[in-house]
Structure formats: structure tokens, C-alpha cells
Amino acid sequence: MSHHILHLLTLTLFFTLTFSTHSPPLDSSHLLSFKLKADPLNKLNFKSSNFCQWQGIQCTHFKVHRLILQNLNLAGTFPPNTLTQLDQLRVLSLQNNSLTGPIPNLSSLINLKSLFLNHNSFSGSFPPSLISLHRLKTLDLSLNNLTGSIPLSLTNLDRLYYLRLDLNHLKGSIPPLNQSSLKIFNISHNNLTGPIPVTSTLLRFKRSSFLFNSRLCGEIVHRECKPAEPFFGSAAPKPINQIIKQQPKHTKNKNTNKLAAIIGLCGGVFVICFVICVITRVVKRKRYRKKIMKPTMASDYIAAESAAAVMKMEEDRALEEKVKKLQMAKSGSLVFCAGEAQDYTMEQLMKASAELLGKGTIGTTYKAVLDNRLIVCVKRLDGFKMTGISKEEFDRQMTAVGGLRHPKLVALRGFIQAKEERLLVYDYQPNGSLFSLIHGSKSARARPLHWTSCLKIAEDVAQGLNYIHQAWRFVHGNLKASNILLDPDFEACLTDYCLSGLVDPALLFEEPDSVAYKAPETHKLDHQPTSKSDIYSFGVLLIELLTGKPPSQHPYLLPDELVHWVRSMRDDDGSEDNRLVMLLEVAITCSATSPEQRPTMWQVLKMIQEIKRTVVAEDGDNAFPTKVTSLAS
Numbered sequence: 001m002s003h004h005i006l007h008l009l010t011l012t013l014f015f016t017l018t019f020s021t022h023s024p025p026l027d028s029s030h031l032l033s034f035k036l037k038a039d040p041l042n043k044l045n046f047k048s049s050n051f052c053q054w055q056g057i058q059c060t061h062f063k064v065h066r067l068i069l070q071n072l073n074l075a076g077t078f079p080p081n082t083l084t085q086l087d088q089l090r091v092l093s094l095q096n097n098s099l100t101g102p103i104p105n106l107s108s109l110i111n112l113k114s115l116f117l118n119h120n121s122f123s124g125s126f127p128p129s130l131i132s133l134h135r136l137k138t139l140d141l142s143l144n145n146l147t148g149s150i151p152l153s154l155t156n157l158d159r160l161y162y163l164r165l166d167l168n169h170l171k172g173s174i175p176p177l178n179q180s181s182l183k184i185f186n187i188s189h190n191n192l193t194g195p196i197p198v199t200s201t202l203l204r205f206k207r208s209s210f211l212f213n214s215r216l217c218g219e220i221v222h223r224e225c226k227p228a229e230p231f232f233g234s235a236a237p238k239p240i241n242q243i244i245k246q247q248p249k250h251t252k253n254k255n256t257n258k259l260a261a262i263i264g265l266c267g268g269v270f271v272i273c274f275v276i277c278v279i280t281r282v283v284k285r286k287r288y289r290k291k292i293m294k295p296t297m298a299s300d301y302i303a304a305e306s307a308a309a310v311m312k313m314e315e316d317r318a319l320e321e322k323v324k325k326l327q328m329a330k331s332g333s334l335v336f337c338a339g340e341a342q343d344y345t346m347e348q349l350m351k352a353s354a355e356l357l358g359k360g361t362i363g364t365t366y367k368a369v370l371d372n373r374l375i376v377c378v379k380r381l382d383g384f385k386m387t388g389i390s391k392e393e394f395d396r397q398m399t400a401v402g403g404l405r406h407p408k409l410v411a412l413r414g415f416i417q418a419k420e421e422r423l424l425v426y427d428y429q430p431n432g433s434l435f436s437l438i439h440g441s442k443s444a445r446a447r448p449l450h451w452t453s454c455l456k457i458a459e460d461v462a463q464g465l466n467y468i469h470q471a472w473r474f475v476h477g478n479l480k481a482s483n484i485l486l487d488p489d490f491e492a493c494l495t496d497y498c499l500s501g502l503v504d505p506a507l508l509f510e511e512p513d514s515v516a517y518k519a520p521e522t523h524k525l526d527h528q529p530t531s532k533s534d535i536y537s538f539g540v541l542l543i544e545l546l547t548g549k550p551p552s553q554h555p556y557l558l559p560d561e562l563v564h565w566v567r568s569m570r571d572d573d574g575s576e577d578n579r580l581v582m583l584l585e586v587a588i589t590c591s592a593t594s595p596e597q598r599p600t601m602w603q604v605l606k607m608i609q610e611i612k613r614t615v616v617a618e619d620g621d622n623a624f625p626t627k628v629t630s631l632a633s
Contacts, residue, residue, distance in 0.1 A: 034082035043072045063088040070095045080104035103127045114138035138162040195225045336414045337402025377426040401498045408464030410495040431486035448548035460492035462605040469531045469601045474498045477529035479537040516551030532595035539590025
């Protein structure tokens with residue numbers, strides 16, 4: 001008996017020592033050490049007794065595997081030997097803070113797959129320790145103050161598919177990156193120099209990935225690389241006669257003397273020929289002028305003057321026609337879509353009073369009030385972000401998109417394609433965007449919509465997407481709350497549909513919330529959107545509707561944990577709980593990681609309509625709102 005008790009005590013001591021050395025308290029101490037230096041304004045909420053419940057932390061078996069501390073105004077430094085000791089860390093995001101100083105040695109984070117340190121004020125050189133992190137797939141160091149060169153050894157990270165180093169002060173040449181996995185890449189706005197390496201990977205990326213490096217050259221940036229500098233330096237070459245004069249007087253090389261003589265003779269012959277040609281041309285011109293301006297007879301003078309006048313008129317007419325053509329090319333023409341009535345001209349549209357509504361991923365949107373009090377919405381596509389789509393291709397694309405007509409789509413009424421401008425004309429929607437409805441003003445804490453309003457909006461959006469997918473075989477490509485507008489009856493309508501092919505796909509990943517809407521496969525397969533990637537975005541949108549939280553704040557949770565989190569974001573009474581879970585299950589199904597596991601939009605629409613029928617059967621027709629309402633109403 002005593003032997004068993006002794007054995008039990010030994011095991012207890014062993015586990016006590018093991019867990020006190022390797023488990024929760026150790027990870028928590030590293031987190032607190034980080035907070036001490038990185039958070040002088042005390043923005044981090046590290047108060048719970050269980051550190052796995054601290055803000056931005058996710059654990060597996062009491063080890064931190066995800067740490068998301070972004071948009072928190074952390075204004076200190078990233079101290080060494082703190083977060084770098086979290087040896088099970090897979091994802092680390094400190095983006096959009098105000099951290100300063102160098103990036104510490106991260107080589108101990110051997111399991112790290114995603115690192116977001118962008119939108120801070122980190123200084124110093126590119127961290128060489130990152131090269132040892134062979135599991136790294138996502139690396140974003142953009143918008144910092146990094147200097148020095150990009151290490152050649154970056155080519156060794158053979159799993160890298162997302163690399164952004166733009167908006168820094170990096171210099172030197174670009175490494176010959178040739179990872180077949182690399183799909184998102186940007187090094188613009190730096191001080192990089194020399195030719196862009198010709199690799200199959202780098203040739204895949206658009207010019208926008210390299211812009212604002214004034215000394216980069218190569219076919220991608222449309223800048224010819226200059227020949228190599230002369231062997232003796234970059235100074236201007238001296239004339240051959242000066243080189244000969246500098247030869248030492250005692251040199252008696254016969255070959256050199258012969259070469260100098262030949263060059264001198266050739267040079268002399270060239271000068272003589274040039275002088276003869278110039279004299280001959282001057283004499284001919286004088287004779288011609290004399291013949292035109294001083295005729296020997298009055299009739300010859302009149303004829304010459306008339307000929308000159310006619311020639312001048314022809315030249316003026318040709319110049320006038322050229323100016324007209326240039327003006328036409330610059331002003332373009334207004335093309336109405338799908339047989340629309342031409343209620344206004346392009347000149348009237350250009351003279352309309354304009355009010356800025358917002359600037360998005362693709363372009364800038366204005367409210368335009370015409371003289372006849374007609375109000376339209378004009379989207380000016382950002383030329384810098386446009387791909388190299390031709391005039392004819394743009395015309396075909398917009399004509400096809402302009403043919404889409406559905407109550408849940410904001411109609412494209414017309415488009416203008418000029419030499420330097422591309423404008424789209426839509427119906428104006430007076431009640432703003434779904435984003436504004438969900439999140440409200442920055443000054444007020446927005447509350448989630450009533451769950452029946454969520455269901456109403458979900459059905460509207462699903463109807464619009466189903467029409468695009470089924471009737472026309474298009475895809476939206478950029479579905480998010482800001483691209484859903486509310487019409488005069490507060491019906492949700494899709495806008496900016498079928499335009500993603502007009503811009504560089506990498507630019508659709510610039511905003512954190514936009515990235516959160518994107519399906520995993522669009523990060524890898526040349527960013528081409530599909531109907532299944534639209535469905536993933538729809539699933540993310542549903543969670544945003546139910547929680548009132550933007551996608552960048554959605555945690556990475558298992559389905560059961562997600563249900564608990566969504567419930568915690570709302571204060572509905574328990575009677576609505578089952579219906580809420582039904583709608584959430586649709587969101588979970590849509591946002592499956594694998595495209596093959598996601599339903600079609602037609603199936604999604606049927607699921608939502610089935611939930612609606614259940615509500616009406618239990619509570620009557622009045623249970624389902626005709627207009628969206630807030631949770632408080």
C-alpha cells in the first residue's frame with residue numbers, strides 16, 4: 001500500500017514539474033513580457049485567469065497557436081525573447097498598429113505559417129531570421145520603414161504564396177524568385193534598382209507589383225535596361241584624338257599608329273562629305289524660295305500666292321480634323337445598355353452636379369444630379385488599377401454586364417469609354433450600403449440586425465447571386481457588405497458585380513476586410529473568382545450580418561465554437577435561438593474550406609427560403625418583415 005502511495009506521489013510530482021516547466025504559465029509569461037514593452041497605452045485586455053481566453057489568442061492544448069493583435073494602436077516595440085518563444089505559433093498578426101524599432105529574431109518560431117507585421121513603423125533591415133522559417137506561406141511586411149536589401153536567400157522559402165514588401169525603403173536588386181507557389185506579390189514603392197529577373201514566377205505578376213521603383217527596368221515595367229557601364233567607369237568617353245595624345249611619347253607601336261591614321265583619315269572624309277551635303281541643301285532651298293517668293297511675272301506671283309493659300313487652307317483643315325478626332329477620343333461617347341431610353345446626353349451627364357459617395361477597390365463613386373433632376377450614380381474606374389483590357393474587350397464586357405436585369409441587381413444603365421476615362425452609370429440607391437446599415441457610424445456602437453432582417457437580406461442577396469450564376473454564367477467576384485446597396489424600399493441589391501476581371505486581382509486583397517471575404521482557393525489559383533468563391537463570400541457575409549462584426553474580426557473557430565460566439569454577440573431571447581442556428585448553419589456550409597463541399601447558389605437560396613417558410617408557418621405572415629429592422633426595433 002505504501003508502495004502505491006509513493007508511486008502516486010512520484011507521478012504527481014512529475015506532472016507538477018512538467019506542467020510548471022512547459023505549459024500555460026510559460027506561454028502566459030511571454031505574452032505579458034510582450035505587453036510590457038509593446039503596449040504602453042494599455043490597449044491589450046490580458047486580465048482573465050485563463051490566458052487562452054485573452055484578447056486575440058487561440059490555444060491548442062494550452063499552447064498558443066494563433067495570435068491576432070491587429071488594429072489596437074500598440075505603440076511600443078516588439079521585444080525579443082517574448083512572442084518568439086511561443087514555439088507552437090502558426091499565425092502571428094500585429095498589423096495596423098504603431099510598433100517601432102527593429103523586428104526581432106524570429107528563427108525560433110519554426111511552426112509559423114503566416115506573419116502579418118504590415119502597417120507599422122518597424123525599422124532596420126529585412127529580418128534575416130525569416131529565411132529559416134521553411135513552413136512560412138504568408139509574409140506581409142508592407143508599409144513600414146525597412147531599409148537595406150532583399151536577401152537572395154528569400155528564394156529558399158519554397159512554400160511562399162503571399163509576399164508583400166511594398167511601401168518601405170528597400171534598395172538593391174530583386175532576388176530571382178521562382179517559387180511556383182507564389183501567387184500574391186508586391187514590392188512597389190521602394191528604392192529597388194536594376195533589371196527585374198526573368199523567371200517564370202515574376203513574369204506572372206502585373207506592372208503594379210513593381211511600380212514606383214524609379215531605377216527598376218525590364219519588360220514588365222516598360223522600361224528599357226541601359227547597357228552595362230564602360231569598363232573604365234561611367235565617365236563620358238573621351239575623343240580618340242585625346243586618347244592618342246595621352247599615349248606616352250616613347251611608345252612606338254606600329255599597329256597603334258596605323259589605327260590612328262586610319263581613324264583620322266575616315267574622320268576627315270566624313271567631315272568633308274557632311275559639309276558638302278549641308279552646302280548643297282542650303283543652295284537648293286534658296287533657289288526654291290526665290291522661285292516662289294520672287295516670280296519674274298505678275299501672273300506667276302499670283303499663282304504662287306494662290307497655291308500657298310490653298311496649301312495653308314488644306315493644312316488648317318487637316319489640323320482642325322485632327323483636333324476634332326483627338327477631342328472625340330478624349331471625350332468618348334455614352335453607350336446605353338439593354339435598349340435603355342436615352343433620357344440624357346453625355347454632355348448633360350458631364351455637366352451634372354457631382355457629390356462624392358465613396359472610394360472603393362475598383363474606383364470612385366459619385367452621385368450625379370442632371371438638369372432634369374434625374375439622379376444617377378457614376379463610378380469612375382481607377383485607371384491605375386485597371387488591367388491591360390482593350391477598348392473592344394471592355395465594350396463587350398460592359399455590354400454583356402449591362403444586359404443583366406433583376407430586381408436584386410443595381411442596373412448598369414450605360415458606360416463611357418474615353419481615351420483616359422472609363423465610367424459606369426448605375427441607378428442611384430438612396431438608402432446607402434449594407435455596410436453602413438450593419439456597422440453604423442464610428443461614433444456609435446452598432447448593434448446586430450434583428451435576425452429576421454438578416455434572413456430578409458440573405459434572401460435578397462441569394463436571389464441576385466443565383467440569377468448571375470444560373471441565368472448568365474457570370475460571377476460577382478467582389479461580394480462584400482459595401483457592394484450591397486438598399487433601394488427606396490430597403491430591398492438589398494448587388495452592385496459592382498462582374499467587374500473583378502477589370503483590375504489586377506492582387507489589388508482586391510489590399511483591405512483586411514476584403515481579404516477576409518476571399519475564398520482560400522482564390523489565394524492560390526491565379527486569383528480567378530468562381531461561383532463557389534462567391535458562395536464562400538456569401539457565408540462570410542451571413543456571419544457579419546448575424547454578429548455585426550466586420551470579417552477581419554471573425555475568429556478562427558470550429559462550427560460548435562462559432563455558434564457559441566455568434567450567440568454571445570447578440571442579445572436575442574431564447575425563443576429565436578433555433579432559427580438563428582439554422583441560418584448560421586447555412587453560413588458554415590457556404591464557408592467550407594473546400595469548394596467542392598460548398599452548395600450551389602440555387603441550393604443556398606432554397607435553404608434560406610425553407611427557413612422563411614418555417615418562420616411563417618409558426619408565427620404567421622407578419623413574422624417576416626417587408627423591410628429590414630434593427631435589433632432594437
